[in-house]
Amino acid sequence: MTVFNKVEFDNHEQVVFCSDEESGLKAIIAVHNTQLGPAVGGCRLWDYASDEDAVYDVLRLSKGMTYKNAVARLPFGGGKSVIIGDAKKIKSESLFRAFGRQLERLSGSYYSAEDVNITTADVAIMNKETNYVLGLEGKSGNPSPFTALGTFLGIKAAFKHMNGHEDLSGVKVSVQGLGAVAYSLCEYLHGVGAQLFVTDINQASIDRVVKDFNAIAVDIDEIYDLDVDVYAPCALGATINDETIPRIKAKIIAGCANNQLAESRHGEVLREKGVLYAPDYVINAGGIINVWYETLEGGYNEAASTKHVEGIYTTLCEIFERSKTEQKSTHLIADELAQEIIKNGL
Incomplete structure (x- = not known):
C-alpha cells in the first residue's frame, strides 16, 4: 500500500x-x-x-x-x-x-x-486518556444540530441564488442518509413546508423520519432519479460521480456529507449542467464551529456559536456570486478562498 x-x-x-x-x-x-x-x-x-x-x-x-x-x-x-x-x-x-x-x-x-x-x-x-478531544458533553456537546442548522441555511442561500427568494414551502428535497444531522435537517425543512423524499441503509431511521415529518421513503438507488428541486447528500462521500450526475434532476445540490464530489472535475460538470453545488466543507461547518466555542477562555457560548454558524449563509452567497461572475465552479471558488485564508492568516 x-x-x-x-x-x-x-x-x-x-x-x-x-x-x-x-x-x-x-x-x-x-x-x-x-x-x-x-x-x-x-x-x-x-x-x-x-x-x-x-x-x-x-x-x-x-x-x-x-x-x-x-x-x-x-x-x-x-x-x-x-x-x-x-x-x-x-x-x-x-x-x-x-x-x-x-x-x-x-x-x-x-x-x-x-x-x-x-x-x-x-x-x-x-477523554479519560487524553485532553486532546473536543465536543464534550457539558461543554459544546453534540455538534449535530449546529451542522444541521448550517446545512439548512445553506439550502436557503442556494435556493435564493437560483430563484431570487428563499421560501421553501412546497419545495421537493431528496435526503440521502438519515443520521443525527440529517434528522435535524429534515426537521428544519419540514418546519418550513418542504416535501421530503428520504432513504437510508437503516430502515428504522427511514421509519422515524417518515413518521415524524411525513416524508416519502424511496429505495437507496432511486434517490438519484427523483424529479426534485434539491438533492441533499447526507451519507458518506463521493455520491456525485460519473454514474449519478446524468441521473440527478435537482438544480441544487446541498447536503451535509463530506467529500460529496468523487473527483474535483465533477464540480465543473455540475456547473456546465446548470446545477448549483454548495461546497460540502462550507455548508457543513456548523459542527466544527460549535466545537471551537468550547475552547474559549470564557467558556462555551451557545448564542455566539449560533451566530457564527448563521454566517455560513453569507459565505455561500458570496461563493455563489463569485462563481457566477468568474464562470468557475463553486468548489474551486471555495478552494481558492480557503487557500487565501491559509496563506494570509485569519
Missing part, C-alpha cells in the same frame, strides 16, 4: 497508523495542515472494505477539514481519524481508551471529536 504517491495525499504533515492488540484497535490519524492552528477533525468508525479504502478516506477528509476550518475562520488546522471495524461489533471502553492514548502521543498536534458512528459518550471515554 502506497501513501505518498496517492492523488489524495496533499503534503500531509503526518499520517499515523495505530494499533492495540488488547482492544483490537486499528486506526489511522491524518494531520493535513497546522498553519492556522492545531489540526482538528472528528473520528469516524467504519467497516472499510480494505486498508486502502481507509487511507483514501482519511486523506480526503483531513484535507477537507483544513479547508473547512479556514473558510469558517477558525484558528484550527485540518486533521481527521478513522477507526476500522464494524461499530456494532467492536465498540468498547478499551477501544476508545486505546485510541485516546494514541491521541495523547501526538501531544496536541491533532484534536479529535465525534463523527460517523462515534458519539459524545465515546469521546468522553477517550
Whole structure:
C-alpha cells in the first residue's frame, strides 16, 4: 500500500497508523495542515472494505477539514481519524481508551471529536486518556444540530441564488442518509413546508423520519432519479460521480456529507449542467464551529456559536456570486478562498 504517491495525499504533515492488540484497535490519524492552528477533525468508525479504502478516506477528509476550518475562520488546522471495524461489533471502553492514548502521543498536534458512528459518550471515554478531544458533553456537546442548522441555511442561500427568494414551502428535497444531522435537517425543512423524499441503509431511521415529518421513503438507488428541486447528500462521500450526475434532476445540490464530489472535475460538470453545488466543507461547518466555542477562555457560548454558524449563509452567497461572475465552479471558488485564508492568516 502506497501513501505518498496517492492523488489524495496533499503534503500531509503526518499520517499515523495505530494499533492495540488488547482492544483490537486499528486506526489511522491524518494531520493535513497546522498553519492556522492545531489540526482538528472528528473520528469516524467504519467497516472499510480494505486498508486502502481507509487511507483514501482519511486523506480526503483531513484535507477537507483544513479547508473547512479556514473558510469558517477558525484558528484550527485540518486533521481527521478513522477507526476500522464494524461499530456494532467492536465498540468498547478499551477501544476508545486505546485510541485516546494514541491521541495523547501526538501531544496536541491533532484534536479529535465525534463523527460517523462515534458519539459524545465515546469521546468522553477517550477523554479519560487524553485532553486532546473536543465536543464534550457539558461543554459544546453534540455538534449535530449546529451542522444541521448550517446545512439548512445553506439550502436557503442556494435556493435564493437560483430563484431570487428563499421560501421553501412546497419545495421537493431528496435526503440521502438519515443520521443525527440529517434528522435535524429534515426537521428544519419540514418546519418550513418542504416535501421530503428520504432513504437510508437503516430502515428504522427511514421509519422515524417518515413518521415524524411525513416524508416519502424511496429505495437507496432511486434517490438519484427523483424529479426534485434539491438533492441533499447526507451519507458518506463521493455520491456525485460519473454514474449519478446524468441521473440527478435537482438544480441544487446541498447536503451535509463530506467529500460529496468523487473527483474535483465533477464540480465543473455540475456547473456546465446548470446545477448549483454548495461546497460540502462550507455548508457543513456548523459542527466544527460549535466545537471551537468550547475552547474559549470564557467558556462555551451557545448564542455566539449560533451566530457564527448563521454566517455560513453569507459565505455561500458570496461563493455563489463569485462563481457566477468568474464562470468557475463553486468548489474551486471555495478552494481558492480557503487557500487565501491559509496563506494570509485569519
